[in-house]
Every structure is written in C-alpha cells, then in structure tokens.
Amino acid sequence: MGWWGILGGVRSPLDTFAGLLDRSVQEIEVLVADARAFDASRIRDLADIWDNNTMPLARVACAGRPFRARRARTGLLWMAGLGAARRALMVGLDPALDRELPAAAPGPPAYRDxxxxxxxxxxxxxxxxxxxLLTDYDLACAGVRSLVVLPSRTGLRVDLTVAAPRRFVPGTGRATRDGxxxxxxxxxxxxxxTDVDDLRFDAADRLGIGVSAGEAGLTVEIGQGGILRAATASVWPDDPLWYESTAGRAADAVTPFGRPDRPKAVPTSSLTSRQEDAALALHDLMIRVRLAGSYPAFAAIIPIREICSALAGAGSAIRAAGAKRGTAREEAFTDLVRRWQPIPRAAGTPVPSGPALLRYLRYSEPYDDDDVHREGxxxxxxxxxxTDPTAPWRLASEELPHPATFRVTTAAFDRVQDVRREAGTLTMNEALVIQETR
Known part of the structure; x- marks a missing residue:
C-alpha cells in the first residue's frame, strides 16, 4: 500500500517529514516542563534525529513541487535506515509510519574497519x-570503571563499564605517543x-565481576556485596584487539567485507543563504538540546524549555515557508532566522539540601586512556x-571530583528523597552516600 493509501490523502510525505520534527519538539517540551519528568536518554534520542535530517527537510520543503513527495519519501527512508532503534523512534512519533517503512534489518554482530x-x-x-566473554576476558579480576544510572519512562537503565584483563595474549604491544x-x-x-530492579554498588568494593543469565533475567555480582539485576542487557566489547580474541577470530570467518548499503540520501537541491541560515539556526538549537541529553551535567544550564518554545511548530513552519514563492519565501525564512536565534544559557545551581528526585547519576574511576589521564x-x-510549591520543579546539577566514598542503591531513584549535605558528605537517606573529596 502506498503513501496516499495509508494517509488517506490527508497528509503528504512532506507533511509526515515535517510532522516528525513538530512531534519531537513537543515531546521534549513535555519532558522538561517539570524536571521530575526529565529523561536524558529520550531527549538525546529525539534531538539526535535532527543532527543530519534538518538540512534535508529544508531542501525537500524548498524543492520544486513535482519533486517534494518523492524526495520526502527518500528522506524518511534514509532516516529510518540507521537501524531498528531509529525506526522504532520514528514509529513512536508517528504510528502510521509502521505500515510504510520497511522492516528494520538486524544489526550485524560484527563489522570490519x-x-x-x-x-x-x-x-x-x-x-x-x-x-x-568469560573465554576471552578475566571478569573475576575486572573492575568497575564507570556506572551511569538513568531513570526513564520505561524503567531504570544502568550503563556499566568494566575494565577486564584479556585471557588472550596480544600479538603486539601498544605504541605510545613517545614511540x-x-x-x-x-x-x-x-x-x-534495562528494567533494572535491584542495584547496590560501593566504589570501595568494585573489583571482581560475575555475570549470569537466568529465567528471571540478568544478574551481575560486583565485588563482595554489589549486585545489579535487570530484565535485559547488551554488551559492547570496546576492545581494539577484539579481532585477536576467540570470539573475534570466529567472527572474522563469517563477517563479509564491505559495509551494508544504506538507503540513498535525499537528492541535493540548492538553498538560498536565508533558507540555509534558517536550517542551520534550527540545527544549532537542536544540537544544544541533544547536548543536555548526552551530557546531563549541562542540562541545568541549557535553556531547553525556551528552545522548545522557540521551535514549536518548526517543521510546519519550514514546510509553510517552502510553499511560498519569490520574495515571500525569502521573507518567511528570514523570520525563521530571527525566531531561532541563540538563547542565552541559564544559571545552573548545585543540588541543595532538601527534597530531590534523582534524574541522572554517573560515577567514574580515574584511569589512563591513550596516555591521557581521566579524573574520577x-x-x-x-x-x-x-520556593513556590505549586511551580514546576527545576533541574540542579553538579560534578563532585575525586570522591573518597561513593555508595548507591536502587532506593535512591524510587521516589523523592531528602538530600543532606554536612561536613563534605552528601547523603540521600543512606540510599546514596558521597564523601566529596579524596
């Protein structure tokens, strides 16, 4: 069934393309209207769509009328071609796309550089x-390098990075910068x-990792008393020598050469300076929103609500401006440039004593990476x-360097907790304990 059969003649492919931008901004605005709903990973994913799709949308909107529908279809297929997660995100924003987009191909378990x-x-x-993993890496001697906890609308997510000694012997040593x-x-x-229902972690007890899978899900034992239980999980062995491992050698025998083809990108059409300026202004604002999702420590100073207010109906505005002709089209894009000017950053504040709801937590150990020292x-x-109990809650964030003590449990994310700061120690009802300096 084609586009017009699905959409019943109500929406064109360009309307659908522009509508995805409108819906992305609308959902981000909901997630930041009150900080208790702040969802860093969802905001990052929604804003990330428009990193390399803003300019194609402007080019489609400004293309000649006979080319718009075909180029909009091409743009949507290219957008969805990034993988199953991107396709699912698009369908979540516009369920009608589920019947039109091709099924997502499973990602390859390995690729070649x-x-x-x-x-x-x-x-x-x-x-x-x-x-x-147990064949190639000594998890019993591994240690936690970083722990990230992100509450979301679908449950608690934990990103855990461990540094594990190899069981295989590398063929060569590592060449350093000094030769x-x-x-x-x-x-x-x-x-x-994902769907983490139990977490207990103490940075003083971070050495030794045990991983097991059962009918109830995945369990990770950390040190002598740490635990992490979740419904599902994935792992990325970020090892530059993985190709020498047992798993890597097995993958080498079956991994094809070359990269799988992605759908074709939107055909290039020229934009005037004003049209390009408007697209770049929109792109820059969405990059700032994505920064808040990718690096939540900046979320308290990035004016996401103000950005969403400025970008409300951005997709429809680009479509409407592109539908005009001549001087009227240039004036419409000039108005968009003015509307989408950079917005000054907000004044961030640290997490104060009193009630608080955790929306992001990251712990990292100090380590050396490619001869560069990373601080913990x-x-x-x-x-x-x-001060106004009826007003929406706001975000507060801070980075505490060189923590001497760090302990956290799932209870820190269950509900609003009482933050106490005394003598260089931050606590949340014993569910979170941080001694701020080492």
Missing part, C-alpha cells in the same frame, strides 16, 4: 555471549541494562522544588 579487522557491535547479553611500546591496558566492556568524579542531576 578500514584495515579489514573485525570489531563487535552491541551484543544481546545471552548465556552464549557471557560464555564468550615506546608498552603492554595493553585492560579492555573496556560496556554493558547496558560523580555527576548528579536532580529535580528540586523552588
């Missing part, structure tokens, strides 16, 4: 994958857990009330 070496993708954490050859450091294994820190982002 420019040297034809195999590297892994993100792998579902099954019993077989766990067995493969010397040194042993390879432990390999980062990046786990993502804890980043907190919380929703806190203002």
């Amino acid at each position: 420019f040297q034809a070496r195999v590297h892994p993708g993100s792998l579902p954490l099954t019993a077989q994958i766990i067995a493969d 010397a050859e040194r042993p390879w450091p432990a390999a980062p294994l990046r786990f993502t857990f 820190a804890v980043v907190l982002v919380a929703a806190v009330p203002g």
Whole structure:
C-alpha cells in the first residue's frame, strides 16, 4: 500500500517529514516542563534525529513541487535506515509510519574497519555471549570503571563499564605517543541494562565481576556485596584487539567485507543563504538540546524549555515557508532566522539540601586512556522544588571530583528523597552516600 493509501490523502510525505520534527519538539517540551519528568536518554534520542535530517527537510520543503513527495519519501527512508532503534523512534512519533517503512534489518554482530579487522557491535547479553566473554576476558579480576544510572519512562537503565584483563595474549604491544611500546591496558566492556530492579554498588568494593543469565533475567555480582539485576542487557566489547580474541577470530570467518548499503540520501537541491541560515539556526538549537541529553551535567544550564518554545511548530513552519514563492519565501525564512536565534544559557545551581528526585547519576574511576589521564568524579542531576510549591520543579546539577566514598542503591531513584549535605558528605537517606573529596 502506498503513501496516499495509508494517509488517506490527508497528509503528504512532506507533511509526515515535517510532522516528525513538530512531534519531537513537543515531546521534549513535555519532558522538561517539570524536571521530575526529565529523561536524558529520550531527549538525546529525539534531538539526535535532527543532527543530519534538518538540512534535508529544508531542501525537500524548498524543492520544486513535482519533486517534494518523492524526495520526502527518500528522506524518511534514509532516516529510518540507521537501524531498528531509529525506526522504532520514528514509529513512536508517528504510528502510521509502521505500515510504510520497511522492516528494520538486524544489526550485524560484527563489522570490519578500514584495515579489514573485525570489531563487535552491541551484543544481546545471552548465556552464549557471557560464555564468550568469560573465554576471552578475566571478569573475576575486572573492575568497575564507570556506572551511569538513568531513570526513564520505561524503567531504570544502568550503563556499566568494566575494565577486564584479556585471557588472550596480544600479538603486539601498544605504541605510545613517545614511540615506546608498552603492554595493553585492560579492555573496556560496556554493558547496558534495562528494567533494572535491584542495584547496590560501593566504589570501595568494585573489583571482581560475575555475570549470569537466568529465567528471571540478568544478574551481575560486583565485588563482595554489589549486585545489579535487570530484565535485559547488551554488551559492547570496546576492545581494539577484539579481532585477536576467540570470539573475534570466529567472527572474522563469517563477517563479509564491505559495509551494508544504506538507503540513498535525499537528492541535493540548492538553498538560498536565508533558507540555509534558517536550517542551520534550527540545527544549532537542536544540537544544544541533544547536548543536555548526552551530557546531563549541562542540562541545568541549557535553556531547553525556551528552545522548545522557540521551535514549536518548526517543521510546519519550514514546510509553510517552502510553499511560498519569490520574495515571500525569502521573507518567511528570514523570520525563521530571527525566531531561532541563540538563547542565552541559564544559571545552573548545585543540588541543595532538601527534597530531590534523582534524574541522572554517573560515577567514574580515574584511569589512563591513550596516555591521557581521566579524573574520577560523580555527576548528579536532580529535580528540586523552588520556593513556590505549586511551580514546576527545576533541574540542579553538579560534578563532585575525586570522591573518597561513593555508595548507591536502587532506593535512591524510587521516589523523592531528602538530600543532606554536612561536613563534605552528601547523603540521600543512606540510599546514596558521597564523601566529596579524596
């Protein structure tokens, strides 16, 4: 069934393309209207759509009338071609697309780089994958490098990175910047857990990792007393030497050379300087929104609500401006440039004593990466009330460097907690304890 059969003649493909932008902005605005609903990962995903699709939308809207529908279809197919997650995000914004977009092809378990070496993708954490990890890496001697906890509308998500010694012997040493050859450091294994129902972590007890899969889900044992339980999980062995591992050598035998083809991009059509300025202004604002999702420590100073207010109906506005002709079209895009001017950042504040709802937490250990030292820190982002009890809550965030003590449990994210700050220590009813300096 074609586009007009699905949409019943009510919407054109360009309307659908523009509507995705409108709906993205609308949903982000809902997620930041009150900080208690702040969802960093969802905001990042919604804003990320428009990193490389803003300019194609403007070009489609400004194309000649006979070309718009075909180019809009091409743009939507290209947008969805990034993978199953992107397709699902688009369908979530516009369910009618589920009947039109082709089914998402499963992502390859491995791919080749420019040297034809195999590297892994993100792998579902099954019993077989766990067995493969245990063959290639010494998890019993691994240690937690970072822990990120993100509450969302679908449950608690935890990103856990562990540094694990290799069981296989690398074929060569690591060349450093000064030309010397040194042993390879432990390999980062990046786990993502969804629907987490139990978390207990103490940075003083972060060495030794056990991973198991059962009918009830996935369980990770950390140190002597740490635990993480989740319904589903994936792992990305971010090891530059993975191609030398047992799993890597097996993948090398079956991984094709070359990259799978993506759908064709939207055909290029020229834009006037005003049209391009408007598209770039929109793009820059969406990049700032994405920054708040990718690096939530900045969320308290990025004026996302004001940006969403300025971008309300942005897709429809681009479509309407492109439908005009001559001077009227240029004036319409000039108005959009004025509307989408940069907005000054807000004044951020640290998490105060009093009631708070955690919306993001990151703990990281100090380590050396490619001869660059990375400092350890804890980043907190919380929703806190203002002086007016009826007003929406706002975001507060801060980075606490060199934590001497860090402990957290799932209870820190269950509900509003009482933050106490005394003598360099931040606590949330014993569910979160941070001694701020080492």
